[in-house]
Amino acid sequence: xxxxxxxxxxxxxxxYYIGTMSVLMLAKQPLFLLTAMLILLVLNGVQDSGRxxxxxxxxxxxxxxxxxxxxxxxxxxxxHILFYFHGNPIMLESIFQGGITALAWTSLLLLFLSYxxxxxxxxxxxxxxxxxxxxxxLTMITLRFVPLLRRRIxxxxxVQASKGTSARRGSLYHRxxxxxxxxxxxxxxxxEEAVQTxxxxxxxxxxxxxxSRYIPYTFKKKDSVFLMISLLLLALSLYGCWLGDLVMxxxxxxxxxxxxxxxxxxxxxxxxxxxxxxGIEGRxxxxxxxxxxxx
Amino acid sequence: xxxxxxxxxxxxxxxQTEWAVQQLSFTINKxxxxxxMGASGSGKSTLLRLLxxxxxxxxERTGTFFYKGRLLTDYAADTLAQDIGxxxxxxxxxxxxDNVMEELVFGLENLQYSTSIxxxxxxxxxxxxxxxxxxxxxxxxxxxxxxxxxxxxAVLLMEPKLLLLDExxxxxxxxxxxxxIAFLRQMNEELGLTILLVEHRLEEVLPLADHVILxxxxxxxxxxxxxxxxxxxxxxxxxxYLPAATALALTFSPRSALSVxxxxxxxxxRWLRQQTVRQKPLARKVEVKEKAPVLQAxxxxxxxxxxxxxxxxxxSFTVYEGESFSIxxxxGSGKSTLLxxxxxxxxxxxxxxxxxxxxxxxxxxxxIGYLPQNPKLFFLEETVMKEMEHxxxxxxxxxxxxxxDYFLEVFELSPLKEHHPYDLSGGEQQxxxxxxxxLKNPVLLLIDxxxxxxxxxxxxxxxxxxQRINKEGVTIITVTHDIExxxxxxxxxxxxxxxxxxxxxxxxxxxxxxxxYTTAINRLTRNEEVAEVLTLEEAEQTWAIxxx
Numbered sequence: 001x002x003x004x005x006x007x008x009x010x011x012x013x014x015x016y017y018i019g020t021m022s023v024l025m026l027a028k029q030p031l032f033l034l035t036a037m038l039i040l041l042v043l044n045g046v047q048d049s050g051r052x053x054x055x056x057x058x059x060x061x062x063x064x065x066x067x068x069x070x071x072x073x074x075x076x077x078x079x080h081i082l083f084y085f086h087g088n089p090i091m092l093e094s095i096f097q098g099g100i101t102a103l104a105w106t107s108l109l110l111l112f113l114s115y116x117x118x119x120x121x122x123x124x125x126x127x128x129x130x131x132x133x134x135x136x137x138l139t140m141i142t143l144r145f146v147p148l149l150r151r152r153i154x155x156x157x158x159v160q161a162s163k164g165t166s167a168r169r170g171s172l173y174h175r176x177x178x179x180x181x182x183x184x185x186x187x188x189x190x191x192e193e194a195v196q197t198x199x200x201x202x203x204x205x206x207x208x209x210x211x212s213r214y215i216p217y218t219f220k221k222k223d224s225v226f227l228m229i230s231l232l233l234l235a236l237s238l239y240g241c242w243l244g245d246l247v248m249x250x251x252x253x254x255x256x257x258x259x260x261x262x263x264x265x266x267x268x269x270x271x272x273x274x275x276x277x278x279g280i281e282g283r284x285x286x287x288x289x290x291x292x293x294x295x
Numbered sequence: 296x297x298x299x300x301x302x303x304x305x306x307x308x309x310x311q312t313e314w315a316v317q318q319l320s321f322t323i324n325k326x327x328x329x330x331x332m333g334a335s336g337s338g339k340s341t342l343l344r345l346l347x348x349x350x351x352x353x354x355e356r357t358g359t360f361f362y363k364g365r366l367l368t369d370y371a372a373d374t375l376a377q378d379i380g381x382x383x384x385x386x387x388x389x390x391x392x393d394n395v396m397e398e399l400v401f402g403l404e405n406l407q408y409s410t411s412i413x414x415x416x417x418x419x420x421x422x423x424x425x426x427x428x429x430x431x432x433x434x435x436x437x438x439x440x441x442x443x444x445x446x447x448x449a450v451l452l453m454e455p456k457l458l459l460l461d462e463x464x465x466x467x468x469x470x471x472x473x474x475x476i477a478f479l480r481q482m483n484e485e486l487g488l489t490i491l492l493v494e495h496r497l498e499e500v501l502p503l504a505d506h507v508i509l510x511x512x513x514x515x516x517x518x519x520x521x522x523x524x525x526x527x528x529x530x531x532x533x534x535x536y537l538p539a540a541t542a543l544a545l546t547f548s549p550r551s552a553l554s555v556x557x558x559x560x561x562x563x564x565r566w567l568r569q570q571t572v573r574q575k576p577l578a579r580k581v582e583v584k585e586k587a588p589v590l591q592a593x594x595x596x597x598x599x600x601x602x603x604x605x606x607x608x609x610x611s612f613t614v615y616e617g618e619s620f621s622i623x624x625x626x627g628s629g630k631s632t633l634l635x636x637x638x639x640x641x642x643x644x645x646x647x648x649x650x651x652x653x654x655x656x657x658x659x660x661x662x663i664g665y666l667p668q669n670p671k672l673f674f675l676e677e678t679v680m681k682e683m684e685h686x687x688x689x690x691x692x693x694x695x696x697x698x699x700d701y702f703l704e705v706f707e708l709s710p711l712k713e714h715h716p717y718d719l720s721g722g723e724q725q726x727x728x729x730x731x732x733x734l735k736n737p738v739l740l741l742i743d744x745x746x747x748x749x750x751x752x753x754x755x756x757x758x759x760x761x762q763r764i765n766k767e768g769v770t771i772i773t774v775t776h777d778i779e780x781x782x783x784x785x786x787x788x789x790x791x792x793x794x795x796x797x798x799x800x801x802x803x804x805x806x807x808x809x810x811x812y813t814t815a816i817n818r819l820t821r822n823e824e825v826a827e828v829l830t831l832e833e834a835e836q837t838w839a840i841x842x843x
Contacts, residue, residue, distance in 0.1 A: 121393055144393045147435065158640040159672040162658045162665035163686075163731075169657075181675050189671055192717060193388045200389035200446075202349040204402035204453065205376030212407040214400040214414075 004284045005047070005277040009223040010123035012230075017115045019234040020274055024107050026238065027246040030096065030257045032267050033103035036274045040110035043278045044117075046285070052113040064106045071098025080254060093250045096257065100248070114277070126217060141197075149186060156185050226276070233273035240266030296364045298325040298489055299346075299457060304358035305513075306338075306345060311354075315341045317513035319358070323506065326487045328480075330500050330521075332536060333510030335720050335750050339493045342510070343459045346491070347381045348372070362457075377406060380455030384462045384748070386442035390434045395426070398434055398445055402453045416452055424448050424478070438626060440471025447478065451488075458482070460492045465748035468626050468776045476500060495750050498538045498815055501525065502559050509533070522556050535751035539563065539815035542831055547840040563819045572825040573839040586615040587651070589739055589770045590637065595646035597629070597636055606632045607643065608794030614739075619761070619771045621781035621802075623812065624791035630774040631668065633791060634741045637772070638665035650738060664732030668743045670724040674716035679708055679727055682716055686731035695734075702730040706760070722753035726760070733764065740764070742773045746780050758783060779814045782806055782829045802829060 005013065024036065044053050053060075071094050073085070078093030119127075121143045128135070160166065160182055167179035201207070240246040245263045249255045259267055300323070306316040316338045323329055331339050344350050346360060348367070360367040367375075383389050392398040399420070403413045421427055424444060429437065437445065443463055450458065460479070464472035476499050482488045483503070494500045501507070507524040509517045517527040525541045528534070529550065534542065540563025544553060547570070557563040590613065597607040606629030614620045624630050635641040637648055639658045648655055650662050658665075667673060676682040683702070687695045703709045706726040711719060716727060725745060732740060745761070746754050754777075761784055765771050775781050781788055782802040789799040790812070798805055806813040807827045816834065820827050828834040 122397055141391065144391075151435070155667075155669075156672045158635060159665070159667045160675075162638045162640050162660065162663070162667075163673070164658065164660050165675070166658075185672065185675065188717065192671075193385075196383060196385060196388035197391060199350045200383060201391055201401075203347060203376075203381045203383075204450065205349075205373060205405035206401075208373050208376060208405060210407060211404045212409060212413075214397075214404055215410050216396075 004281045006118050008226060008280075009217055009219050010119065010127050011219075012223045012227050013118050013123070014127055015227065016230055016273075016276060017111065017119070019230060020111055021108065023234065023237045023241070023246075023270055023273060024104055024111065026241040027270060028100050028104075029246045029248050029259075029263075029267070030100055030103060031259060032246060032270055033100060033107060035271055037103055037107045037110065039271070039275045039278055040107055040114065043281065044110055044113050046278070046281045047114055047117045052117060056109070056113060060106055060109055063109060064102045067102035067105055068098045071095070071101060077251065078254070093254050096248070096254070097250050100250075118277075123217075126213065126215060145190075149190065152190065153182065153186050156182050156189075160185075226280075230273060230276055233269055233276075237266065237270040237273055240270060246270060297322045297361065298327070298363060299323040299491075300361040302359050302361070304342075304345065304360065305356065306341060306352070307355045308352065309354050314513050315354075316345065319513075319515055321506075321508060321515060321518060323489065323491070325489055326483070327489055327505045328483045328503050329489075329491045329506045329508065330497075330504040331491065331493045331508045331510060332495070332497065333516075333750075334752050335722070337510040338513040339510050340461050343381065343461050343491065343493060346457075347379055347459055348375050350381070373406065377453050378456045379459065380450035380453055380457070381459040382443070382446050382450055382461070382463045384465050386439045386446060386466055387435075389446045390442060393433060393435075395429050395432050395434055395437075395445055399449050399452060402449055406453065420448050420452050438471070440467050440474065440626070443467060443471070443475055444478070447475070451482065455488070457489045457491065460490065460494075462493050462495065462748070464494065464496060471626070472496060473499060476503070479503075495536075497536055501538055521558060525556055525558060526550065532752075535755050539819055539831075540566070543567075543816060543819065543834060546831060546835060547838070560815065560819050564823060567819065567823050567825065570840050573841070574826055575837050575839050586617060588613045588649075589616050589618070589651060590614040590772070591649040591652075592637065593647050593649075595633075595636060595643045595648070597632060597641065597643045599632075605794050607636065607646075610646070610795050612789065612796045612799060614770060614772060617765070617768060617770060618787060619765045619773070619785045621785035621788040622772065622774045622791055622796065623776070623778060623781055623788060628791045629794065630791050631743050634665065634743050634772070634774050638663050638741050640665065660732070660735045660737065662738050664735065664737035664740045666725070666728050666732060666740065666742045666745070668747060670721075670728040671717060673728045673731070674724075677715060678713050679716060679719070680712045682727065683708075683731060683734065687734040698734060702733060705763075706730045720753075721748050722750075722757060725749075725757060729760070729764075733769070738770065740769055740771045742771065744775055745773065746775060746777045754780065778806060778812060779830065782814055783832070 024033070027033065041053070044050065072090050073088070075094040075097065076089055076091060078091035080092035081089045082092055082095070083090055121139075124139070128139075157167070160178070161168075165178045165181060167175050167182060169175070170178070237246065243266070245266045248257055301319055301321050304316055304319045305314050307314045319342065331342065333339050341352060344352055345356070346367070349372075362370065362378075370378075390398055391401055396417070399417055400413050403416065408416075421430060426444070426448060429441060429445070434442065434445065443466075447463070464475050467475060476496075479490060479492065480503050483490050492500060501521045501524075504521045507518065507521050508515050509524055509528065517524060525537060528537055529541075529545050537545070538558055540557040540560055543563060544557050544566050550556070553566070555562065557566045592613075593611050595607045595610040596605065598605045610633070622630050622633065632641065636643050639648070639655055655662060674682055676685050683699050687699055703712070706729065708723070708727060708730065711723060716724060719727060729740075742761075745757060749757065758780060761771060761773075765784075771784075773781065773784060785802055787799060788802050788805045789796040790805070806829055807817060808821070810818075814829050816831060817827060817829050820834075826837060828837065
């Protein structure tokens with residue numbers, strides 16, 4: 001059954017993701033972003049035993065490396081020249097800038113991975129069905145199509161490969177043609193099947209009028225507590241960003257990446273917000289670790 | 296007052312000259328279990344759809360339906376959506392949602408029930424169906440049988456008064472199909488639900504029916520009690536539809552000599568005990584000729600995931616020239632996977648496949664023709680003709696044309712030349728795919744579940760076709776659930792169990808004496824004082840019964 005962060009009300013979870021997203025985008029402090037990224041990395045590992053990470057690790061590494069390396073080669077503004085590369089100066093400023101961007105993007109992707117685990121399509125539908133009922137259902141059905149199409153294309157590929165039509169073998173022209181044919185079957189077949197799905201929906205009264213919702217979620221006390229804490233931390237973090245305490249200036253003068261005095265306080269607040277779900281998951285782990293059934 | 300009544304209903308699809316449903320009239324009482332049968336294309340599905348307003352086809356229609364004494368068209372849309380439920384043929388395509396729970400409440404949400412009522416209804420239904428374990432599963436992870444049960448439960452949650460089912464078990468294996476039909480019986484007997492079922496598996500459903508309608512070319516050729524229908528069907532055209540007991544009894548005794556026409560295995564056994572069966576001298580030809588192996592598989596290992604189940608485990612077997620080999624086995628035992636490995640579509644982790652002594656590593660359509668379960672995935676072109684031209688791209692022009700003409704003729708595809716492959720019926724699609732495979736002159740044909748969803752007549756036709764191809768020298772390996780089919784087609788069979796092909800033997804040795812893995816006729820003749828037979832043909836060949 002659902003435990004930990006996913007047992008909280010969808011609205012609360014959704015709010016956490018929006019809040020954290022805005023902080024990650026506004027805060028430009030490398031130390032904070034680095035810690036936040038590590039926290040999110042651990043959170044992903046705990047939430048689905050690292051399944052998402054294993055699937056996406058290459059993407060994460062590419063985004064991180066891409067931002068880190070492209071910036072210094074593209075941006076030559078600044079005053080601290082480190083060395084020359086093919087006659088172009090490489091600046092310390094742009095390395096910091098690249099590092100910040102890399103950390104921010106990687107953290108955002110990690111946050112989105114966690115979002116995918118927690119905000120399931122049904123929760124998404126629950127959140128938006130009231131506002132945009134038709135769109136929400138459409139989104140939901142489209143989401144169902146993604147794994148469905150993936151499974152179908154594997155099936156078509158194997159059948160076509162047995163006939164000698166394969167997008168994995170032969171010349172480029174041959175492969176491109178085979179690939180197009182496979183996609184064409186996928187579409188024709190899926191459209192046919194979709195007509196049946198539509199029939200099944202109509203047969204069960206879809207489209208007669210407004211739908212009610214089977215809502216398995218209730219707003220509990222722990223939800224309001226969580227919401228209040230996250231609101232407070234979000235407000236403080238945003239204040240910190242506005243003050244500049246969570247922003248490392250690169251231009252015109254390069255600041256040090258280390259933290260000083262009051263900045264530590266906002267660092268703790270912002271990390272508190274990012275780390276809330278990990279705290280909950282951690283508590284859950286401890287709870288079960290020390291849980292002794294009475295004999 | 297009749298519960299449901301049709302008065303001279305006719306229907307014609309747009310731009311068609313033939314009527315899909317013609318002058319159809321029937322009366323159904325509340326609580327009846329009605330079975331509608333007939334060949335594919337006889338208008339059964341169209342009839343069901345006409346009754347379900349939401350999915351009714353467009354076209355020209357005359358005549359009227361009365362539901363509870365009032366015109367069907369007089370009812371409000373939401374009453375009809377709730378009162379008349381419908382389950383379709385394909386288990387997968389009916390599912391809308393991602394998650395079982397969401398799927399179950401989908402209809403209730405459309406009817407704007409409140410959460411507490413939904414909860415109560417779902418709790419009750421889930422318990423009744425024993426679906427507790429499935430509630431939090433993803434719908435696509437379920438087996439076909441489970442999916443169809445979910446579809447049934449989702450419709451029943453809306454508490455329909457009339458349940459329409461369009462070949463709901465066609466895509467299921469025999470065990471799941473039996474379970475599904477058992478549920479229908481329970482619904483009918485315990486809740487008094489009125490059921491209208493289109494079905495081919497008469498063996499199971501005929502004994503349950505109160506009323507049977509036999510459709511032929513759009514009109515009701517005959518209707519009445521199951522026994523009356525069985526009698527009417529004893530003519531050649533419908534013989535393939537009859538339950539084993541009826542077919543067997545009618546083969547040996549004229550109708551006039553039977554006091555009761557047996558429908559079930561139990562009644563069949565009773566009939567058999569009254570007969571004195573003499574054994575005719577066995578005319579069966581025994582082939583002991585040593586033949587060269589066509590396919591050799593040695594120590595195949597296969598699993599989809601590293602930590603997954605080992606579907607094939609050190610599997611080895613040999614198939615000889617000109618043989619017809621059948622593989623049977625439970626759901627998920629890896630039968631289809633084995634075929635894919637043999638066709639080189641999937642690579643085994645260990646082991647090798649040899650064709651005529653040469654190792655094959657890549658799919659080669661000139662050696663192996665692979666016919667998948669769903670022939671739709673096979674087609675790439677717009678018309679039947681183009682599809683065949685595409686398949687026949689090898690060889691000299693004249694020879695190609697000649698072969699194409701030959702297959703169009705033998706497979707009766709000539710009239711369908713300009714049709715889109717997707718517009719053909721299931722059986723016709725099978726035949727087209729088969730023709731395309733054979734155009735490449737393969738040594739070996741691998742066929743996955745060829746009889747799925749086919750009506751008995753089409754099945755018989757396909758069987759003859761396979762037998763003919765086999766006789767012409769093509770070696771065939773079939774994977775099937777249909778023991779009857781396997782017994783009639785194959786020279787040897789094997790059961791796939793725990794990743795290995797066990798008990799490879801000729802059908803007689805393998806199936807006779809089994810309780811489940813055998814044909815209905817064999818079950819009927821088991822433990823009786825007669826020689827066991829597997830098929831009706833075998834009985835005809837080896838039995839002699841003196842008619843009084």
